[in-house]
Amino acid sequence: MSYPERNAKKRKTAHNGRGGGQQDQMSFKPSAMFTPHEGGRDWTISVAIPTSILSNLATADQRMTMPGRIARALAVFSVDEVVVFDDSPPSSHMRKVDPNSYTGDTDPCHFLSHILSFLEAPPFMRKALFPLHPNLRLTALLPSLDMPHHPNPKEWIPYREGVTLAHRTSTGKGSMVEVGMDQPVEIEEDIPPTTRVTLKFPDDETKYPECVHPETPRTEGGYYWGYQVRKCGSLSAVFTESPYEDGYDVSIGTSERGTPISKTFPPGQTVPFKHLLIVFGGPRGLEYASMNDEELSTMNVQGQRTKDLFDHWVNVLPNQGSRTIRTEEAVFIALTALRNIWDSR
Numbered sequence: 001m002s003y004p005e006r007n008a009k010k011r012k013t014a015h016n017g018r019g020g021g022q023q024d025q026m027s028f029k030p031s032a033m034f035t036p037h038e039g040g041r042d043w044t045i046s047v048a049i050p051t052s053i054l055s056n057l058a059t060a061d062q063r064m065t066m067p068g069r070i071a072r073a074l075a076v077f078s079v080d081e082v083v084v085f086d087d088s089p090p091s092s093h094m095r096k097v098d099p100n101s102y103t104g105d106t107d108p109c110h111f112l113s114h115i116l117s118f119l120e121a122p123p124f125m126r127k128a129l130f131p132l133h134p135n136l137r138l139t140a141l142l143p144s145l146d147m148p149h150h151p152n153p154k155e156w157i158p159y160r161e162g163v164t165l166a167h168r169t170s171t172g173k174g175s176m177v178e179v180g181m182d183q184p185v186e187i188e189e190d191i192p193p194t195t196r197v198t199l200k201f202p203d204d205e206t207k208y209p210e211c212v213h214p215e216t217p218r219t220e221g222g223y224y225w226g227y228q229v230r231k232c233g234s235l236s237a238v239f240t241e242s243p244y245e246d247g248y249d250v251s252i253g254t255s256e257r258g259t260p261i262s263k264t265f266p267p268g269q270t271v272p273f274k275h276l277l278i279v280f281g282g283p284r285g286l287e288y289a290s291m292n293d294e295e296l297s298t299m300n301v302q303g304q305r306t307k308d309l310f311d312h313w314v315n316v317l318p319n320q321g322s323r324t325i326r327t328e329e330a331v332f333i334a335l336t337a338l339r340n341i342w343d344s345r
Helices: 003-007 021-026 060-076 090-094 108-120 123-129 235-240 285-291 294-298 303-309 327-338
Strands: 044-050 081-085 159-165 175-178 185-187 196-200 210-212 228-232 250-260 275-279 312-315
Touching (some): 044 327, 060 108, 060 327, 123 159, 185 196, 235 275, 235 303, 250 285, 285 303
Parallel strands (some): 081 228, 250 275
Antiparallel strands (some): 159 175, 159 196, 196 210
């Protein structure tokens, strides 16, 4: 809580007019636009994107808008994790790149993960978490994601993302946190400045907000709470470096040589899973990624055998009218077609 509020032992005006006096008429909690999963949600959706999606883009403007389109798809379809994997030849991995310079044309893995992370962060905390960088010069071209954890003055959700401040608290203990409201809030935990935290606000307005695990809004509250960004050096690392203890229990590879989604997942079919992974290829497909993966080469998983990596090998749009479907288009098409897998859960 802000220190003047804490001294009064009340959060009188912190939440969109919650409190007394002239704002009584605004003291209710507005209806949330987002419908949480009742009882929380323990399952996740992950999407993997190759770095070669930038290979045919000649200008900085084009490179900036690409991750913006992908981020919109991730947000719209409530994707929990995006994996950026390097599908370039092994020789290119040896290049030394200055991460403080523009990396859109030298290190696409760094560039894509940088922009995707920037977009996922609530706008009010980006200045604190993302220092000035050449990659961020054209952020005005990026779209708004407007996810549940991006504050909206017209709705109330009991969870908030925040960034800790260097300000002194009213008691000299704990931390001040900027959460996108009129005033910073005060928490009991002592956390270094410029640290991103996830807070849960109690129903009792005289109590401090509580620091919780970043997954708590999803697992306990049932809210979609943005996506995690993970970088991988190869296609095989998407699987071997999974953050989940037992990895992904259902994996889907996309290819124009795959089986139509309508045949692989007929309407009404139930697909039980805990962690679902959907992997997209670049302009030359997932076969190009496996060809450039040294670990898969030793396993002889290349060319047509690339499909052996996945539980399902699907064509997202058979009989397409264009010779090519760009990856950012394939993401929207595939997530639309596959959504029935998790929509009924």
